[in-house]
Every structure is written in C-alpha cells, then in structure tokens.
Amino acid sequence: MNFSLGRRILLTLAAPVVALVFSVAMSSIVLLISGSNPVAAFGDMMSHASRLETMVDILNRATPLYIAGVAVAIGFRMNLFNIGVDGQYLLAALVAAHLGAMVNLPGVLRIVWILVVAMAVGAAYSGFAGVLKVTRGINEVISTIMLNAIAISGIVAYLVREWQAGGEILSGSASRVGTTPIPESGLIPDLNSVLEFFTREVGQGKELTGMLVIAILVGLGYHILVNRTRFGFDLRASGINPFAAQVGGVPAKRMVVSAMVLSGAVAGLVGMAEINQVGFFPANPIRGLGFTGIAVALLGRNHPAGIILAALIFAFLDISSGVLQFTGAASREIVVIMQGVIILAAVVAYEVARRARERQEARSAAEALGDIKPLEAA
Amino acid sequence: MAKIPAWLRWSLYAAVGVLVLTTVQGFDDTDSLTAAGSSQSMLRWAVPILLAGLGGLFAERAGVVNIGLEGMMILGTWFGAWGAVVYGPWWGIVLAVLAGGMGGLLHAIATVTFGVDHIISGVAINILAPGITRFLSSEILTTLEGGSITQSPRVPGVGTFTVPIFGGGNIGTWQSPDFFGWIAAREWFLVSDIASLAKGLMTRISWVSLIALLLVPFVAWLLWRTRFGLRLRICGERPQAGEAQGINVYRYKYIGVVISGALSGLAGAFIVSPELSGIYLEGQTTGRGFIGLAALIFGNWRPLGVLGGALLFGYPFGIGLRxxxxxxxxxxxxxxxxxxxxxxxxxxxxxxxxxxxxxxxxxxxxxxxxxxxxxxxxxxxxxxxxxxxxxxxxxxxxxxxxxxxxxxxxxxxxx
CATH class of the missing domain: 1.20.1270 (Substrate Binding Domain Of Dnak; Chain:A; Domain 2)
Structure with missing residues (x-):
C-alpha cells in the first residue's frame, strides 16, 4: 500500500510544519499590532543566523537542549513524565564540577570522571522519583516537581555557597563566581579545529562546544537502546499498553525505575555544556533547560532525529533573535512567544493528525475486509 | 469513640499544633513561632497558594489536571500589576482574573476540544505565559515611569481592614478594644499564644485575603451542595455517566478549567499587591502554582483540605521571612x-x-x-x-x- 504510506509520511510531516507556520503567523500578527515589521524582523534573524559565528552559538545552545530532550523522551516512551530534569541537571552539574576540581586525575580520566559523576547524580535523583512511584504509588509528575524545588532552591542554592571559590574574572568588570575551576586538561576540548577544517576561521572568540560529540553519542545510544534492544522493546511496549506488556512478562516496576534512572543519567549531562564552557559551576547557571527539553522532546515526537530538528529550531530562535536588539526591527522577546505557540500548536496538530491516521486506518481496514466475500450459509 | 464533629476535631488538632509550637519555642528562647506577626505573614503567603489550590480543585474535579496553574498565575501577576498601576487596584484584580481565565480557556481548548494530554498542555502554557509577559513588559512596562523589562512601577493595593473588638479595628471613628491583643499580652501559657496567632489573622488583612478565605466555604457549598457542583464533579469521576444523564461534559470541563485559570490569576494579582511585594518582578511566582497543586493533593481534593495545606505551607514561608x-x-x-x-x-x-x-x-x-x-x-x-x-x-x-x-x-x- 504505497499510497497509504505516502499519506502517512505526509501526515507526520504536516503536523510540525503546520505548527511552525501557525506560530510564524501568530507572532507576525503580534508584531504588526505592536507596530513592528515582521518581514524585517524575520529577515534580520535569518541573515544573522547565516553567519558562521552565529551558527556556532546556535549549535552550542542546541547541544544541551538536545540532551535534555532525549532525557525527557526516554520517560515519554513509556508514558513517564520526567518534569524533574531541571533539578537533576543542576544538581548533577554542581556535584560533578566540584568533585571534578577536587579529585586529582590526569587529563582524559578527569573528563570521564566528571561525566560519570554527573550521570550518577542525575540517575540517583531521578531514580528516587521512580522508587517513590513503584513503592509508594506517588505520581512522578508530583514527586519530580517537589524534587525540582528541593534541588534548585535547597540543595544547589546551599552547596553553591559552601563550595564557592574565587572564580574567574571575565573580560571587563563583570566577574562570575562559582565552584573551584577545573584545570583546562579536565575540560572537553572545543571543536573549532574540526570546524575550521571545513570552513574558515571562527572569529569573535567563539568556541564550538565539545559536548556536541557527547550529544551525538547520546542520540545514537538512545536510538539503539529504544529500537534495537530488548529493553527498548519492553520500554515501548509498556508505554503503548502497560497491561499487555506485563502479561507478556515485562516487569512493570523494574521498568519504571530503570526508565527514570536512564532518563536522569542523560539529564545529568545537560549541564555539562555550560561546565565545559565556563570551567566551573557558576553561581547563576542557565536554568529551565529541562522545561525547554520537554518542549523539544514533544516537538521532535521523541524521535532521535526529530529531537535534533526541534533543538535546532529552539536554539535558532533563542540565538538569532539577539540581533533584533541591535537592528531594532522588533522586540526580541517575540521569540519566547513563538516557542510557546509552536509547542502548543504542535501538540494540537499531532493530536489531530493522530486521529486522522486512525480514521484512515479504520477505513482501509474496512476496505480490505470488503474484498473478502462472506461465506454463504450452507 | 463517639463521633466528634469535624470542626471540633480540626479545632482540637489546631490547638494541639499551637501547644507543640509553644512548647518548642520555649526551648529555643524565641517567641516568633506564635507571634501575631507570624500568623499574619503566614496568611499572606497562604492566600496565593490557597487560590491556586482552589483553582486546581475546580479543574481536577472536572477531570482536567492543570499543571498550567503556574503559567496562569504569571499572567495574573503581569496583568494585575499593569491594571493596578494604570487603572487602579480593583481594575488590576479584574484584569488579572480575566488574564488567568484566558490562560484557562487555552488549556481547555487544548485538552477538552483537541484531546491533548493534560500535562503536556500545562507544560506548554507554563512555557508560553512567561513569554507573553516578557514581551508585554518589553512593549509596555518599559514605557511606564519606574518600569523596566523585568519590573513594574509600585503597585497600589486595595486596602486592608482590621476586625473590630477582637483585633482592635475601628467602628466608624471609634477604636474598639483589642480583645485578642489584650489576652496575648497576659502571657498565659497556650491561651496567650492562641490569642496572639488569632490576632495576627484579624489585623490589617487585605480585602483579597478575605475574599479568598470566604471562597473556601463558598466553593464547598457550590461543588457539594448544588446541581452545578454535582454535574461538574461527575465530569471528573465518570464522564460517560454524566453524558448518559444528558450533561454536556465538554461545557462543564470548560467551566471548571476557566474558573481554575481565573482563580490562579487572582492569586497572581495578590502576589503583586503591596501585601506581598507591591511590585511586578519577573519570575516572582517562584513555583507557587505548583505549591497550590501540592496543597490540593495534600487536602485530598477538598476545599477545607486545600485551606489546611495552604496554611501549612504558608507558615514556614512566613516564618522564614521574619x-x-x-x-x-x-x-x-x-x-x-x-x-x-x-x-x-x-x-x-x-x-x-x-x-x-x-x-x-x-x-x-x-x-x-x-x-x-x-x-x-x-x-x-x-x-x-x-x-x-x-x-x-x-x-x-x-x-x-x-x-x-x-x-x-x-x-x-x-x-
């Protein structure tokens, strides 16, 4: 049935495209009402984004978003909502940065040590929510919301002051304080040399984060785990029909805890992009990547490649809107509205597309059955 | 054991609670746990949590989980501040309620009409709402004197009042005696502590706080003693049964979720009022919508329980401030x-x-x-x-x- 396969692909692609178009239209209307020219604004963003330096920024921004998206998607695959990625990655990054600076290891070993600590902390914190779910029946949405608050305004706020060191003085008078700096050899090197091999020299002191490689590995690992392993099969089965999966011999409770642990382990890597860029855990780190990760996972339909596109779209909006401040074509805050509209429009569009697909399947099944002549009564 | 009426039982629990607080603060040589200022500040912190919790109650009793309370509250803070600064304090409250209600309407359209997962829609609203307020700030607040992209000018309040006789409020121009204040000053064990906490709840409370507190019995009556309430609740318990009764389930879900947003918006208006901050600041809700949700769960999806949860969670915040x-x-x-x-x-x-x-x-x-x-x-x-x-x-x-x-x-x- 090539015809129906074609329509299927069309339906799958139509939803996110419709969401994007809708969001551009909505934000254009908002811009027109507020007296700005949407064409000029989007034009400025596009031309800004086509510069190599801006692309590096976009990739740097997309990297943690992608990792956060994968962390959320692992839970989504079995209907678990890991709302707690924010708390998990901040706690993980703080502990990893501190222990990374404290424990003396040579070069590569220190890099590995930092990553392992980050994953372990994220996994433990997220796994706790999983354990609460299977032993006490506490919904993971509620427990991860509570654990978020406890981690961010409690543990991290306290430890960041306890572990505070001098920090580095950045250019100008602005100084950023944070944990003890990690030696240069313990940081993942940037990818500028690789980039410059293909293009020209990257200016303005921009560095393409080495975490990009880790993010790609995470995406590959996610794809193999979900689509090529028995665990992934069990994960998807539990997500589609938990009762059928349990009858089929999938240990439901163990799956919940494993999924939360895996999701948390990946979440632990989200903050590594910032740690590797700054060299320590800053007193005011980037927050909210977990919530944006939820949006990215939803827009990317939990698909390893789809999440890449979603992360790039969100990063593009975040970074390229910076130019609006200088050109004055519009207020740069318009992109935050766009992100919200995209995600709301996307989930609605996916839902409508899903129902359309179901209707079509029902129809083609009915047609197929219609070809079979019912048996004549003897 | 004979069945004690609920109000008496809860009063007893409260008295035991105060007894514990009184005894404990004796060890630490402090009186801040039962000071009148503590209960006053507890009430101020509890009101937004209570309003958000009651909002969550309306939505979840109609069967729609509302994680978007936080976002709707953020809309309430912005519109409450802007309305109060430009048109006056009561208009601020009206606009905050309307803005929160619009957030609720959006959630209802996504979840009820389009059947989107409730958590997903709520998360999307929590992402969208700060974007909207940020944009509005950059367009509007920056044009107001004393405003900037992250904050508003001073926000006027709707005023406060003090209960006469018990709290020492005025009747006309005559200042009535301050009964609880008098007992609190006697330093009688436990009795003075209870009086001191009670005085805090009756002195200089905002009209919005009063509305919020009166909402608790009203919501209990509305949801459990009226036909409307029964119909709303059946949508959360067994919508198919409601459908069989000829109830328009979609409509009741819409009503529940819109009221939910409106109450969250009111909570936002209270946060920017001089009772708590007196100014709009970006990010100032700090998860109170989620705490409201927690109060709802703590209160077992009942109005009185939500009040209990809100007071319990408001207490440490209020204490922490002082x-x-x-x-x-x-x-x-x-x-x-x-x-x-x-x-x-x-x-x-x-x-x-x-x-x-x-x-x-x-x-x-x-x-x-x-x-x-x-x-x-x-x-x-x-x-x-x-x-x-x-x-x-x-x-x-x-x-x-x-x-x-x-x-x-x-x-x-x-x-």
Whole structure:
C-alpha cells in the first residue's frame, strides 16, 4: 500500500510544519499590532543566523537542549513524565564540577570522571522519583516537581555557597563566581579545529562546544537502546499498553525505575555544556533547560532525529533573535512567544493528525475486509 | 469513640499544633513561632497558594489536571500589576482574573476540544505565559515611569481592614478594644499564644485575603451542595455517566478549567499587591502554582483540605521571612521531628511496621539535626513545604483519593 504510506509520511510531516507556520503567523500578527515589521524582523534573524559565528552559538545552545530532550523522551516512551530534569541537571552539574576540581586525575580520566559523576547524580535523583512511584504509588509528575524545588532552591542554592571559590574574572568588570575551576586538561576540548577544517576561521572568540560529540553519542545510544534492544522493546511496549506488556512478562516496576534512572543519567549531562564552557559551576547557571527539553522532546515526537530538528529550531530562535536588539526591527522577546505557540500548536496538530491516521486506518481496514466475500450459509 | 464533629476535631488538632509550637519555642528562647506577626505573614503567603489550590480543585474535579496553574498565575501577576498601576487596584484584580481565565480557556481548548494530554498542555502554557509577559513588559512596562523589562512601577493595593473588638479595628471613628491583643499580652501559657496567632489573622488583612478565605466555604457549598457542583464533579469521576444523564461534559470541563485559570490569576494579582511585594518582578511566582497543586493533593481534593495545606505551607514561608537569625527555623525542625514521631505512632497502631520504622528514622534524623546545630541554613525553610508534601505523600499517598477520571482523555461518545 504505497499510497497509504505516502499519506502517512505526509501526515507526520504536516503536523510540525503546520505548527511552525501557525506560530510564524501568530507572532507576525503580534508584531504588526505592536507596530513592528515582521518581514524585517524575520529577515534580520535569518541573515544573522547565516553567519558562521552565529551558527556556532546556535549549535552550542542546541547541544544541551538536545540532551535534555532525549532525557525527557526516554520517560515519554513509556508514558513517564520526567518534569524533574531541571533539578537533576543542576544538581548533577554542581556535584560533578566540584568533585571534578577536587579529585586529582590526569587529563582524559578527569573528563570521564566528571561525566560519570554527573550521570550518577542525575540517575540517583531521578531514580528516587521512580522508587517513590513503584513503592509508594506517588505520581512522578508530583514527586519530580517537589524534587525540582528541593534541588534548585535547597540543595544547589546551599552547596553553591559552601563550595564557592574565587572564580574567574571575565573580560571587563563583570566577574562570575562559582565552584573551584577545573584545570583546562579536565575540560572537553572545543571543536573549532574540526570546524575550521571545513570552513574558515571562527572569529569573535567563539568556541564550538565539545559536548556536541557527547550529544551525538547520546542520540545514537538512545536510538539503539529504544529500537534495537530488548529493553527498548519492553520500554515501548509498556508505554503503548502497560497491561499487555506485563502479561507478556515485562516487569512493570523494574521498568519504571530503570526508565527514570536512564532518563536522569542523560539529564545529568545537560549541564555539562555550560561546565565545559565556563570551567566551573557558576553561581547563576542557565536554568529551565529541562522545561525547554520537554518542549523539544514533544516537538521532535521523541524521535532521535526529530529531537535534533526541534533543538535546532529552539536554539535558532533563542540565538538569532539577539540581533533584533541591535537592528531594532522588533522586540526580541517575540521569540519566547513563538516557542510557546509552536509547542502548543504542535501538540494540537499531532493530536489531530493522530486521529486522522486512525480514521484512515479504520477505513482501509474496512476496505480490505470488503474484498473478502462472506461465506454463504450452507 | 463517639463521633466528634469535624470542626471540633480540626479545632482540637489546631490547638494541639499551637501547644507543640509553644512548647518548642520555649526551648529555643524565641517567641516568633506564635507571634501575631507570624500568623499574619503566614496568611499572606497562604492566600496565593490557597487560590491556586482552589483553582486546581475546580479543574481536577472536572477531570482536567492543570499543571498550567503556574503559567496562569504569571499572567495574573503581569496583568494585575499593569491594571493596578494604570487603572487602579480593583481594575488590576479584574484584569488579572480575566488574564488567568484566558490562560484557562487555552488549556481547555487544548485538552477538552483537541484531546491533548493534560500535562503536556500545562507544560506548554507554563512555557508560553512567561513569554507573553516578557514581551508585554518589553512593549509596555518599559514605557511606564519606574518600569523596566523585568519590573513594574509600585503597585497600589486595595486596602486592608482590621476586625473590630477582637483585633482592635475601628467602628466608624471609634477604636474598639483589642480583645485578642489584650489576652496575648497576659502571657498565659497556650491561651496567650492562641490569642496572639488569632490576632495576627484579624489585623490589617487585605480585602483579597478575605475574599479568598470566604471562597473556601463558598466553593464547598457550590461543588457539594448544588446541581452545578454535582454535574461538574461527575465530569471528573465518570464522564460517560454524566453524558448518559444528558450533561454536556465538554461545557462543564470548560467551566471548571476557566474558573481554575481565573482563580490562579487572582492569586497572581495578590502576589503583586503591596501585601506581598507591591511590585511586578519577573519570575516572582517562584513555583507557587505548583505549591497550590501540592496543597490540593495534600487536602485530598477538598476545599477545607486545600485551606489546611495552604496554611501549612504558608507558615514556614512566613516564618522564614521574619527569621533573621535562623532560630525559628531551628525550632521548626523539632516540630517536624515531633510530627514524624506522631506519624510513626500512627503507623505502629495500624501495624505498618515498615512505615513506622521509616517515620521513626526520619524523625530521629530531624531530632539529631536539632540537637547538633544552633541555626539552620536559610535555604531549609524555603524547601520545607516541598519536603512536607513529599513526606505526606510517602506515608499517606494510599489514603488520598483523586477524582476517578482525573487526567484521563475524554471524547464524547467513546469509552
């Protein structure tokens, strides 16, 4: 049935495209009402984004978003909502940065040590929510919301002051304080040399984060785990029909805890992009990547490649809107509205597309059955 | 044991609670746990949590989980501040309620009409709302004198009042006696402490606080004693049964979710009023919508329970604000230890050995912490409400009953 396969692909692609178009239209209307020219604004963003330096920024921004998206998607695959990625990655990054600076290891070993600590902390914190779910029946949405608050305004706020060191003085008078700096050899090197091999020299002191490689590995690992392993099969089965999966011999409770642990382990890597860029855990780190990760996972339909596109779209909006401040074509805050509209429009569009697909399947099944002549009564 | 009426039982619990607070603060040589200022500040912190919790109640009783309370509250803070600055305090409240209601409407369109997952839609609204307010700030607040992209000018309030006779308020121009204040000054054991806390609840309270408190019995009556309430609740319990009765389930879900947003918007207006901050600041809701949700769960999806949860969570926030030397939070940890001890005894009488051991262990940790330290890190009091919710859920999650069809997708004519 090539015809129906074609329509299927069309339906799958139509939803996110419709969401994007809708969001551009909505934000254009908002811009027109507020007296700005949407064409000029989007034009400025596009031309800004086509510069190599801006692309590096976009990739740097997309990297943690992608990792956060994968962390959320692992839970989504079995209907678990890991709302707690924010708390998990901040706690993980703080502990990893501190222990990374404290424990003396040579070069590569220190890099590995930092990553392992980050994953372990994220996994433990997220796994706790999983354990609460299977032993006490506490919904993971509620427990991860509570654990978020406890981690961010409690543990991290306290430890960041306890572990505070001098920090580095950045250019100008602005100084950023944070944990003890990690030696240069313990940081993942940037990818500028690789980039410059293909293009020209990257200016303005921009560095393409080495975490990009880790993010790609995470995406590959996610794809193999979900689509090529028995665990992934069990994960998807539990997500589609938990009762059928349990009858089929999938240990439901163990799956919940494993999924939360895996999701948390990946979440632990989200903050590594910032740690590797700054060299320590800053007193005011980037927050909210977990919530944006939820949006990215939803827009990317939990698909390893789809999440890449979603992360790039969100990063593009975040970074390229910076130019609006200088050109004055519009207020740069318009992109935050766009992100919200995209995600709301996307989930609605996916839902409508899903129902359309179901209707079509029902129809083609009915047609197929219609070809079979019912048996004549003897 | 003879059945005691609920109000008497709860009064007894409250009296025991105050007794514990009085005794404990004696050890630490502080009186801030039962000072009139503490209950006053508890009320101020509790009102937004209460309003958000009641908002969540309307939505979840109609079967729609509303994680978007936080976003709707953010809309309320912005429109409440802007409306109050430009048109006057009461207009601020009206606009905040309308803005929150619009957020609720958006959630209803996504979840009820399009059948999107409730959590997903709520998360999307929580992402969208700060974007909208940020944009509006950059367009509008920056044009106001004293405003900037992250904050508004001073926000005027709707005014306060003091209960006459009990709290010493004025009747006309005559200042009535201050009954509770008089008792509080006598320093009688327990009685003065109760009077002092009561005086705090009756002195200079905002009209919005009064509305919020009156909403509790009103919502209880509306949802459990009227035809409207019965119909709304059946949408959260068994929508198919409601459908069979000829009820327009979609409409009731819409009403529930829009009211939910409106109440969250009102909570936002209260946050920017001079009672709490007197200014709009970006990011100032700091998860109060989520705490409202926690109060809803703590209160077992009932109005009085939500009030209890809001006061319980508002108390540490209110104390923390006045607790400059950390002595009050130090005393509170002993209160927590005593509470955990009570849970341990309760679990033991029901032969839940594991629970009893766990509660006892946690209680001993809290007691040990109390004995080994003089003050607590100031972050502790900020996260105490969340810790309490987690502990309550750990021990009592099995006893809570949420509406049976809460969070489930409902399509007309499907099963």
């Amino acid at each position: 607790d400059l030397d950390g002595s009050a939070s130090h005393s509170l940890i002993l209160v927590n230890a005593i509470g955990l001890g009570a849970v341990a005894i309760w679990a033991a009488t029901r032969r839940k050995r594991g629970d009893a051991a766990l509660a006892l262990a946690l209680g001993l940790v809290a007691a040990g912490w109390y004995l080994l330290s003089d003050t607590l890190p100031d972050v502790w009091i900020n996260i105490l409400p969340f810790v309490i919710v987690l502990i309550v859920l750990i021990f009592f999650a099995q006893r809570l009953r949420m509406p049976a069809a809460d969070g489930l997708r409902y399509r007309r004519g499907e099963h």
